[in-house]
Amino acid sequence: MRKRDYKRFIHITPDGKRTVVSFILLVLFLVVMYIVQPEIMKFSRIATITNGQLCLLLAGIGQTFVLLAGGIDLSIGGVICLSNSVAALYMPDSIPGMILMSILIVALGTGIGFFNGYIITRFNVQPFVVTFTVNYVLLGISLLILPIDGGNPPSRYVSALLHNFGQVSVSMIIVVLIVICWILIRRTRFVRNVYVVGCNEKAGFLNGIRVSQVKMLTFAISGGLAALAGLWRTAQLASGSPDAGDAMTMPSITISVIGGTSMAGGMGGAIGTIAGAYILRLIQDLLTFMGAKSFWSTVFQGVFLVVTVGVCSVIDMRKGGKKNG
Amino acid sequence: MDKTLFWKKNSTIISRYLIVVILFILISVLRPGFASGTHIRVLLAEAAIIGCAAIGQTLVIITGGIDMSVPWIFNAAAMAAFTFSNIYSGAGLIVALIGIILAGFLLGLLNGVGVTCLGIPSIVMTLGMNTILQGVVTGLTSGSIVGYAPEILNFLATGTVGGISVALLFWLMLIAVTMLLLRKTSYGRALYALGNNRVVANFSGIRVKKTEAIAYGISGMSAAMAGLMLLGRTGSAYLGMGNEFQFESIAAVALGGVSMSGGSGSYLGTVAGALTIAVLLSILTALNLSQAMQQVLYGIVLFVAVLAATLQNARNKSSKL
Numbered sequence: 001m002r003k004r005d006y007k008r009f010i011h012i013t014p015d016g017k018r019t020v021v022s023f024i025l026l027v028l029f030l031v032v033m034y035i036v037q038p039e040i041m042k043f044s045r046i047a048t049i050t051n052g053q054l055c056l057l058l059a060g061i062g063q064t065f066v067l068l069a070g071g072i073d074l075s076i077g078g079v080i081c082l083s084n085s086v087a088a089l090y091m092p093d094s095i096p097g098m099i100l101m102s103i104l105i106v107a108l109g110t111g112i113g114f115f116n117g118y119i120i121t122r123f124n125v126q127p128f129v130v131t132f133t134v135n136y137v138l139l140g141i142s143l144l145i146l147p148i149d150g151g152n153p154p155s156r157y158v159s160a161l162l163h164n165f166g167q168v169s170v171s172m173i174i175v176v177l178i179v180i181c182w183i184l185i186r187r188t189r190f191v192r193n194v195y196v197v198g199c200n201e202k203a204g205f206l207n208g209i210r211v212s213q214v215k216m217l218t219f220a221i222s223g224g225l226a227a228l229a230g231l232w233r234t235a236q237l238a239s240g241s242p243d244a245g246d247a248m249t250m251p252s253i254t255i256s257v258i259g260g261t262s263m264a265g266g267m268g269g270a271i272g273t274i275a276g277a278y279i280l281r282l283i284q285d286l287l288t289f290m291g292a293k294s295f296w297s298t299v300f301q302g303v304f305l306v307v308t309v310g311v312c313s314v315i316d317m318r319k320g321g322k323k324n325g
Numbered sequence: 326m327d328k329t330l331f332w333k334k335n336s337t338i339i340s341r342y343l344i345v346v347i348l349f350i351l352i353s354v355l356r357p358g359f360a361s362g363t364h365i366r367v368l369l370a371e372a373a374i375i376g377c378a379a380i381g382q383t384l385v386i387i388t389g390g391i392d393m394s395v396p397w398i399f400n401a402a403a404m405a406a407f408t409f410s411n412i413y414s415g416a417g418l419i420v421a422l423i424g425i426i427l428a429g430f431l432l433g434l435l436n437g438v439g440v441t442c443l444g445i446p447s448i449v450m451t452l453g454m455n456t457i458l459q460g461v462v463t464g465l466t467s468g469s470i471v472g473y474a475p476e477i478l479n480f481l482a483t484g485t486v487g488g489i490s491v492a493l494l495f496w497l498m499l500i501a502v503t504m505l506l507l508r509k510t511s512y513g514r515a516l517y518a519l520g521n522n523r524v525v526a527n528f529s530g531i532r533v534k535k536t537e538a539i540a541y542g543i544s545g546m547s548a549a550m551a552g553l554m555l556l557g558r559t560g561s562a563y564l565g566m567g568n569e570f571q572f573e574s575i576a577a578v579a580l581g582g583v584s585m586s587g588g589s590g591s592y593l594g595t596v597a598g599a600l601t602i603a604v605l606l607s608i609l610t611a612l613n614l615s616q617a618m619q620q621v622l623y624g625i626v627l628f629v630a631v632l633a634a635t636l637q638n639a640r641n642k643s644s645k646l
Contacts, residue, residue, distance in 0.1 A: 302454065
């Protein structure tokens with residue numbers, strides 16, 4: 001690549017450097033994984049990994065939107081649990097019914113996101129306080145709907161989402177669609193406004209951006225995507241769980257940050273988050289391959305989150321950028 | 326003149342205590358058994374644990390951060406004490422317990438170092454620490470452990486001296502120490518200054534990083550102490566015993582009128598918050614609802630209360646300016 005082209009490439013992806021770094025990391029881990037386990041490059045294996053990570057990936061993209069606008073969404077886990085419980089119990093066994101039910105669930109998630117965003121912007125409350133309490137209530141509601149793990153989503157629903165066209169799985173198509181969508185919407189006024197609000201709220205406001213509207217929309221997107229993640233989880237597990245999805249909130253932050261999204265807002269993007277989701281999975285596979293017990297995976301998740309955010313933040317500080325974002 | 330100033334200055338805290346009293350009277354009228362001596366003692370012991378866990382949370386929130394690592398520091402301390410009771414006895418055990426509390430301080434300090442020196446947002450640093458500890462504790466204990474709750478902790482949590490429970494006396498002592506720390510020491514003043522405006526605090530010669538890191542350390546220490554108290558009360562330690570305290574410690578602080586953006590509030594308010602939560606929890610238990618319904622109602626009530634507290638704070642602040 002010539003230097004000019006390279007510069008243009010960087011220019012196209014907002015804060016492209018970090019997204020590029022995340023892809024370099026992804027390639028690095030793929031190479032390491034390929035050395036120890038050559039079958040990782042098989043198409044079917046990639047399809048399995050994508051099936052497994054799509055739930056987290058959707059949640060992470062929602063989180064990315066919120067982080068880009070300078071917020072944080074801790075209610076993602078609760079929305080996933082709620083959507084998972086409702087879908088596992090009430091998904092009807094007819095094609096129009098399934099579509100209608102899915103739309104209803106996504107609308108519910110979006111509504112919850114809107115509610116979060118409305119309370120945060122209207123009353124000027126810290127995002128984590130609102131989303132944290134909402135998460136608590138949502139977990140209670142899911143437990144009310146589905147007291148124990150179970151539920152029985154129709155087999156047609158499960159097999160439709162886990163279907164393979166030849167070697168291409170539905171989840172891979174969804175990931176490609178997400179990438180295309182992101183490329184299409186990245187240049188729109190809304191997404192640009194999200195970046196501006198995350199970088200400098202005051203400047204955005206003075207330039208005529210409706211800051212609270214933009215923020216509310218990011219939370220709504222996050223809620224909607226979390227509901228989608230719950231729908232996917234229902235198919236993936238072919239059952240429901242009122243509390244297991246709660247563990248998704250933290251990794252959703254982790255993959256956004258590995259993907260190059262800044263916790264301070266205004267930098268990063270959804271494509272990096274996708275890379276982040278795969279990186280997380282590859283590292284976990286590597287740990288399993290090395291024979292680590294399952295609790296190490298929990299320890300590692302925490303260490304990884306802290307280290308990535310720490311490294312990014314130290315680099316920011318060196319640059320003399322924002323401190324304590 | 327002096328008197329009205331006193332009321333004006335402390336209106337937030339006084340209103341919090343009024344809420345507790347009104348809530349309590351209302352329930353005692355509806356349910357006669359509620360106001361009995363034994364029940365009040367149980368309530369206060371419950372509030373003491375929540376209040377203890379919320380000491381550090383108050384300090385951290387005054388600096389403008391948040392500590393999400395309370396539950397697993399709490400759990401780790403209880404598990405450690407439970408295991409040590411097999412090995413040590415007498416004076417050795419007391420040294421071990423002090424060691425556990427110090428370990429809590431160090432874990433909290435680690436949070437503080439991450440937040441101040443590496444610039445990691447406090448919510449991420451403490452969430453990460455919480456997950457790490459969850460993994461480590463689960464791994465080390467492989468799910469279940471044997472032991473017994475040390476007698477001294479039993480006495481601390483359930484014993485009585487002259488009709489007054491020891492837990493309450495211990496809590497009163499902690500309240501006094503915390504209030505002195507916040508009101509009368511240079512550290513406390515530095516904490517408020519830092520929460521109000523970091524840059525100004527820095528230029529006024531306050532060692533911002535050190536002050537902030539120690540607040541997280543104290544939070545770890547108070548979480549460990551609360552864990553020991555709960556171990557003394559329940560008599561055994563189990564995985565996940567601290568999970569409720571993540572929500573409760575933050576809610577107690579918010580209900581007590583401490584501003585979530587830092588710089589104002591007092592531990593006396595948090596004490597009222599802890600009492601409110603204890604009364605609320607026991608009302609919900611008395612209503613005989615399912616666990617799930619309890620969680621939903623509890624969450625909604627606290628959501629409204631936290632929102633109201635934040636709004637009141639914002640109004641107070643703007644009227645002062």
